[in-house]
Amino acid sequence: MSGVRFAVLAPLAVAFFALVGHPRAMEGQSLLAGAGLGVPAEPLEARSRAMGGAGIGLSGWHLLAADPAAAAGLALPSVTATYQPARVTLSDGRSAGYARFPVLAALHPYGGNAFWVQFSSFLDQEWEVRSSRILIVSGVGVRANDLYRSIGGIGQVRLGWARQLSESLAVGLSVGSYVGTMERSFIRVVEPADLGSDVEPFVITGRWRASGKTAGLGIAWDPNPLVRIAGAASWSGDLVLTPFAGTIQEKGTYAIPIDLRAGGTVTLAEGLGLAVGVSYADWSETGRDLLDESTRGAAWSYGAGLEWSRVTIRGRAVPVRVGARRVDLPFLFAGEPVSEQIVSGGIGIHFLEREGVPLARLEIGIENGSRKGGAIAEDFLRTTISIRVSGN
Amino acid sequence: MTKRVLGLWVLSVLFLAGSCTDITPTSDDAGLIPIDPRTIEIRLPFHAFADSLQLLEGYSSPALLPGALVARKWRGDLDANTLVRFGHPNDRIFVIPPGSTTQVTVADAAYRPIRGRVIVFFDSIEVSGTPTFEFKAGAVQTPWHVRSTSWDSAIDTLGNQSPWPEPGAGPVTPLGVARWDGLAESDSIFFPVDSLTISRWFDQTRPENGVRISVTQDGARVRIREAALVYSVRSSINPDTVVEISALSREMTEIYSPRAVPLDGGFRIGGAPAHRAVIHFRLPESVEGDASVCGSVPCTVEFRPDRVVYAGLLLYTQRSAPLGLQPLDTIGIDMRPVLSPDRVRRSPLGRTVQDRPTFIDPDLFGDGSDTLVEFPMTRYVRDLMREIAPGDDPVSPALALVTGFEPWFLERATFWGPGSGKYEPVLRIVLTITDGLALP
Numbered sequence: 001m002s003g004v005r006f007a008v009l010a011p012l013a014v015a016f017f018a019l020v021g022h023p024r025a026m027e028g029q030s031l032l033a034g035a036g037l038g039v040p041a042e043p044l045e046a047r048s049r050a051m052g053g054a055g056i057g058l059s060g061w062h063l064l065a066a067d068p069a070a071a072a073g074l075a076l077p078s079v080t081a082t083y084q085p086a087r088v089t090l091s092d093g094r095s096a097g098y099a100r101f102p103v104l105a106a107l108h109p110y111g112g113n114a115f116w117v118q119f120s121s122f123l124d125q126e127w128e129v130r131s132s133r134i135l136i137v138s139g140v141g142v143r144a145n146d147l148y149r150s151i152g153g154i155g156q157v158r159l160g161w162a163r164q165l166s167e168s169l170a171v172g173l174s175v176g177s178y179v180g181t182m183e184r185s186f187i188r189v190v191e192p193a194d195l196g197s198d199v200e201p202f203v204i205t206g207r208w209r210a211s212g213k214t215a216g217l218g219i220a221w222d223p224n225p226l227v228r229i230a231g232a233a234s235w236s237g238d239l240v241l242t243p244f245a246g247t248i249q250e251k252g253t254y255a256i257p258i259d260l261r262a263g264g265t266v267t268l269a270e271g272l273g274l275a276v277g278v279s280y281a282d283w284s285e286t287g288r289d290l291l292d293e294s295t296r297g298a299a300w301s302y303g304a305g306l307e308w309s310r311v312t313i314r315g316r317a318v319p320v321r322v323g324a325r326r327v328d329l330p331f332l333f334a335g336e337p338v339s340e341q342i343v344s345g346g347i348g349i350h351f352l353e354r355e356g357v358p359l360a361r362l363e364i365g366i367e368n369g370s371r372k373g374g375a376i377a378e379d380f381l382r383t384t385i386s387i388r389v390s391g392n
Numbered sequence: 393m394t395k396r397v398l399g400l401w402v403l404s405v406l407f408l409a410g411s412c413t414d415i416t417p418t419s420d421d422a423g424l425i426p427i428d429p430r431t432i433e434i435r436l437p438f439h440a441f442a443d444s445l446q447l448l449e450g451y452s453s454p455a456l457l458p459g460a461l462v463a464r465k466w467r468g469d470l471d472a473n474t475l476v477r478f479g480h481p482n483d484r485i486f487v488i489p490p491g492s493t494t495q496v497t498v499a500d501a502a503y504r505p506i507r508g509r510v511i512v513f514f515d516s517i518e519v520s521g522t523p524t525f526e527f528k529a530g531a532v533q534t535p536w537h538v539r540s541t542s543w544d545s546a547i548d549t550l551g552n553q554s555p556w557p558e559p560g561a562g563p564v565t566p567l568g569v570a571r572w573d574g575l576a577e578s579d580s581i582f583f584p585v586d587s588l589t590i591s592r593w594f595d596q597t598r599p600e601n602g603v604r605i606s607v608t609q610d611g612a613r614v615r616i617r618e619a620a621l622v623y624s625v626r627s628s629i630n631p632d633t634v635v636e637i638s639a640l641s642r643e644m645t646e647i648y649s650p651r652a653v654p655l656d657g658g659f660r661i662g663g664a665p666a667h668r669a670v671i672h673f674r675l676p677e678s679v680e681g682d683a684s685v686c687g688s689v690p691c692t693v694e695f696r697p698d699r700v701v702y703a704g705l706l707l708y709t710q711r712s713a714p715l716g717l718q719p720l721d722t723i724g725i726d727m728r729p730v731l732s733p734d735r736v737r738r739s740p741l742g743r744t745v746q747d748r749p750t751f752i753d754p755d756l757f758g759d760g761s762d763t764l765v766e767f768p769m770t771r772y773v774r775d776l777m778r779e780i781a782p783g784d785d786p787v788s789p790a791l792a793l794v795t796g797f798e799p800w801f802l803e804r805a806t807f808w809g810p811g812s813g814k815y816e817p818v819l820r821i822v823l824t825i826t827d828g829l830a831l832p
Binding site for chain 2: 132
C-alpha cells in the first residue's frame, strides 16, 4: 500500500471506527453537570487523554489548548480537530453519553512565530430531570409530570502566539473570550383527568449568553534532549452569563480561578517516554458567587502515562500509549466532592511524513473511568480522536 | 494530492459531526430540580372576575328544529301545537286524452282537486303520555309567519306584530280528529281534507294557509317528524282520469306555552328561540393569597398568562321553569367570545374557546339538583391576561354561553347566577408559580 493510498483511506477508517464503536444517537455527558456551573470539559486532545496527562509538556510540537508554548516549533500551517464521543453508564443501569468537538484549531507560522486561533470547550451543562409526582392542589391530589432541562455549554475562543526563544526554550501567549449559551427550562404538565380537559403546560425558559476575558501564558523548556518540562497559567476574568432572547432572568457573574498546569516528558529508553501532568485551580472564589456555595475549593488533577513509539506498521510510526489520571471536579454534587478516576490507552498513526515531519496524523485515545457524587455514580468510556494536517 | 487528503479529512469530520445526535442524560430524582414551582388554585367569586351577567333571548326559531312538537299539560304546564304549511301544487299533470289510441300523454294544468288527506308522521321514540292519543287538525284562518310565530303572536317581525285571535294559533277550521295507539308499528295518522280547503291551499299567496295539529290528552307530548299532503285531482282533459299527488311540508314549526318566566340573575341557555348568557369579564391583575395558597405567610399572587395551567367556570345547575321546558336530553353548552362587546345583542360570536362543548346530563336541571358543572376555559383566561401586542386584536372580555348550535331543542339549561350565595358562579384558576429560573 502506498503512503498516498493509506492517507486516502485513513479518514474513511476514522469515520468507520467512530460510528461502529459508539452508538449513533449520542447522549448527554453527565448528570453531575447539574452541580454548580457544570462539568468541566477539558479541551485535551487524544494524545494527552491517552497518556493520562494534563495536556502539557508532551514531547514534540503540537497545538494544545492547555499549553500555549507547545505550538512554538510548528513550522508549517496546520489545522487540528478533536472529536470526542462517549458513553456513560449511570448507577441505575441507564446509558448516557455525548459527542462533541472539544478542540478546533488552526495555526500559521510567520517569521519564526506561530500564530493560532482555537475554539475549545470549557464547561458542559447538558442534563435533565423527568419526574412524575402528585401535587396537592386545594387538598386534592393532582398528577403532574415535571421536566427540567439544561442544555448548552460554555467554550472559549482564543488567539495565540508562540515562539522558540532558543533551541531549548519556548513561550506562548494567548488571549480570548468565553463563548456559548446556556438554556434552562422547566415544563410541568398536569394530568387533565385530575384537573380538567383544557389543561395547558406550564413552561418557563431562561437563556444566557456567556462572555468574559481569558488569557494564558505557557513556557516549555527542554533542559536536555531527553527531557521536556512545561508550565502554563490560564487567567480568567469573571464569567458573565447575560440573559437574552426575551427572557427576564437575572444576570450571573462568576469568578473563574487561575488554572495552573505543569507537566513534562522524560525519555526512559529509546522509543519509550514517560509523561506526567498536574493541574490546580482554587474554585473557592467561584463558590461565593454560587447560590449554594457548592465548590470543593482546590481542585487537582494529576496523571501519568507511557508512550512506546517504536511500533511501526508498513513503515509508519504507530506509537502506543497507556496512562492513568485522577481529576477533581470543582463543584460539589449533593454536598459531596466528586472525582474521576481514569485509565487510558491509545495509539497514533502518522500517515504522511516529509523529511521526518508528520504532515497528517491521527491520534486515538480511549479512557475508561468512573465518578461518583451523592446518589449518582457513573462509569464512562470516552474516545478522543484528534486529526492534524499540516502543509503549505 | 495533499489537498485531496485534506479534503477527505474535512469530509470525514463533517460526516462524523452530522451523524451524531445528542440525547440529554436523564434522572428521575425530583430533588435534582433546582427550583421549586408551586401549583396552586385560586377561586374568584363572580364579581371578582366579572362586571356583569347579561341575559339575551330571541335567537333563531323553533322552525329550525327538526320536526315539531305537540303537547298538552305536559308535566302540568306545557302546551304545544304544530303548524304546517304545504308547498306549491304541481303546475300540471299528464294524462292520455280521451279517445287516444296511443300512450302519448298531454299536459293538463287545469286539473281540479277532488279530495285529500294530511298525513302526520310521528317520531315514535319521543313519545310521552298514555296511549291512545287523540289528535286534532284544523285549517289555520289567520296569516302567520313561520320564523316568528309563537303561542300568542301569529306574526312578530320588525314593524309587523299580529296576535292570534285565540292563543295557540286559533281559531281554526276543523279538519278532523285522529287517534294513535303510540305503537312503533304504526307511526302515522291522517286527517281527510275536502277539495275546497285544498283549492285554497293551492293559492300560495294566502298567508293564512296551514294546518294546526294539536293533541287533546292531558300529559301527552309527541314529536312530529314530518307532515305530508296527499291529494287526488281530476283531469280537465280526461275527466275519467284521477291522479294522486303527494307534497311534503314546506314549513313546519311549533308554538308553545308558557314562555319561560323571567330569571332573576341566573344563567339561561338554549331553547327555541334561544337564550344566551353573556359574562363581561374583568380579571384582576393579582389577588391576595392566604396561607393555603402561599404557605406560611400571606402573599400577592400575580396573574400572568404563562402561569395559568387551567381555568374553569364553575356554575351550579338550577331547576328549570316551567317544568315542561326542563331538558329531556343531554345539552351541549359552548362558550364563544362576543366579537363586538359594545353591541352584544347583534354581535357575531367568535370561535369557541373550548375544545368541545360541555355536555350536561338533563337530570341536573330537575328539582333539588343544584349540581356543580365546570366549563374549561384555560386558553380564554390566558388570552384575557395577555398584553395586546401592536397589531393584534384584543380578546373580547364578553363571553357568551350558548348551546352548541341554535336551536339545540326547545328546552333550556339554567344555572344559578351572581348573588346566589353558596351557588355563586366561581372562576377557578390553577397556576404554577416559580421565582424564575435562577442561575446556579
